[in-house]
Amino acid sequence: MTAASRLDRMIARLTTQRACLRLAATLIADLPGPAVELGLGKARTYDHLVRLLPERKVYAFDRGIHCPPDAVPPADRLVLGEFDDTLPGARDRLGGAPVLVHVDMGTADRAGDADPAGRVGAMLKGLVAPRGLVVADREVGLGAWETLPLPEEAGDWPYFIWRKPARG
Amino acid sequence: MSRLDSFIRRLSAQRACLDAAIAAVGAREGFVLEIGLGNGRTYDHLREAMPGRAIHVFDRQISAHPDSVPDEGHLFLGDFRETLPEAALQLGRGAILIHADIGSGDAAASRGLGRTIAPLVAALAAPGAWILSDQPLPLPEDAGSWRPAALPLGVEAERYHLYRVREK
Numbered sequence: 001m002t003a004a005s006r007l008d009r010m011i012a013r014l015t016t017q018r019a020c021l022r023l024a025a026t027l028i029a030d031l032p033g034p035a036v037e038l039g040l041g042k043a044r045t046y047d048h049l050v051r052l053l054p055e056r057k058v059y060a061f062d063r064g065i066h067c068p069p070d071a072v073p074p075a076d077r078l079v080l081g082e083f084d085d086t087l088p089g090a091r092d093r094l095g096g097a098p099v100l101v102h103v104d105m106g107t108a109d110r111a112g113d114a115d116p117a118g119r120v121g122a123m124l125k126g127l128v129a130p131r132g133l134v135v136a137d138r139e140v141g142l143g144a145w146e147t148l149p150l151p152e153e154a155g156d157w158p159y160f161i162w163r164k165p166a167r168g
Numbered sequence: 169m170s171r172l173d174s175f176i177r178r179l180s181a182q183r184a185c186l187d188a189a190i191a192a193v194g195a196r197e198g199f200v201l202e203i204g205l206g207n208g209r210t211y212d213h214l215r216e217a218m219p220g221r222a223i224h225v226f227d228r229q230i231s232a233h234p235d236s237v238p239d240e241g242h243l244f245l246g247d248f249r250e251t252l253p254e255a256a257l258q259l260g261r262g263a264i265l266i267h268a269d270i271g272s273g274d275a276a277a278s279r280g281l282g283r284t285i286a287p288l289v290a291a292l293a294a295p296g297a298w299i300l301s302d303q304p305l306p307l308p309e310d311a312g313s314w315r316p317a318a319l320p321l322g323v324e325a326e327r328y329h330l331y332r333v334r335e336k
Contacts, residue, residue, distance in 0.1 A: 004213075005213035006213070007179060007182065007210055014176045014179070044170070071171060
């Protein structure tokens with residue numbers, strides 16, 4: 001990470017997110033199914049996903065709502081609660097297996113994020129549709145899945161794209 | 169444009185203007201003012217890019233990241249209409265770079281605040297100083313100590329405002 005200031009790092013992070021989501025949207029173009037934003041936060045990337053995937057249902061999961069009131073997802077696209085509680089039964093709620101999950105759950109405490117990220121990864125293994133993607137800001141432990149290279153337009157920021165195998 | 173796009177655009181414009189002003193100031197003598205600390209990202213950028221410079225910070229209250237809060241000796245907490253004149257008495261007309269990031273959700277109130285603080289900022293600006301702001305900082309014509317300067321390439325008009333104070 002060579003970006004110097006917090007402003008530089010924020011720009012690098014957001015630019016990377018945007019580039020990875022754009023690539024992900026093209027890669028899932030032929031796969032039917034909903035998309036999920038895991039960690040609504042300020043709703044910036046949720047809003048981006050909704051516009052990027054106008055034909056799909058995009059669901060947001062978070063513990064609580066911290067975004068501007070006019071950015072809150074519609075009630076039927078919002079799943080509130082701990083991921084440990086909301087993810088296991090999510091396929092029914094989503095009406096099918098998601099083909100794209102964007103995990104945006106990192107905090108300033110990268111080491112402390114490892115455990116929750118690993119738990120999320122374990123739950124995503126079963127949830128995501130075959131050939132579906134997980135785009136994440138933390139290593140969530142999908143080791144057996146295919147790791148895709150980040151797009152060229154990504155900034156100088158660690159990000160991950162994994163594709164679930166077609167079988168298994 | 170999504171919330172993500174528009175946030176990236178805002179931060180990129182901010183950085184482009186900051187970097188242009190920092191480069192233009194070069195090694196010229198003078199202190200720096202950050203009016204509106206907010207999250208502290210641009211303060212951090214100024215601090216990284218201008219090591220050793222005194223940076224005086226103004227805000228109503230501290231809501232920044234703890235790493236990006238200045239020490240008490242460089243902090244003016246309270247209403248800008250009181251703290252800017254107070255600073256002018258203490259510091260004099262010695263600021264060589266002034267960044268004002270004062271906008272809130274209320275566009276009309278934000279522009280009004282720009283008009284209000286413009287003459288107070290002028291009382292702190294050294295000859296040849298660079299002023300940049302998210303709001304227009306108009307001065308009455310007879311007091312016009314600064315003129316609009318060209319924005320860096322890629323920054324849309326009205327997204328940011330750049331001014332240069334006359335040399336003596």
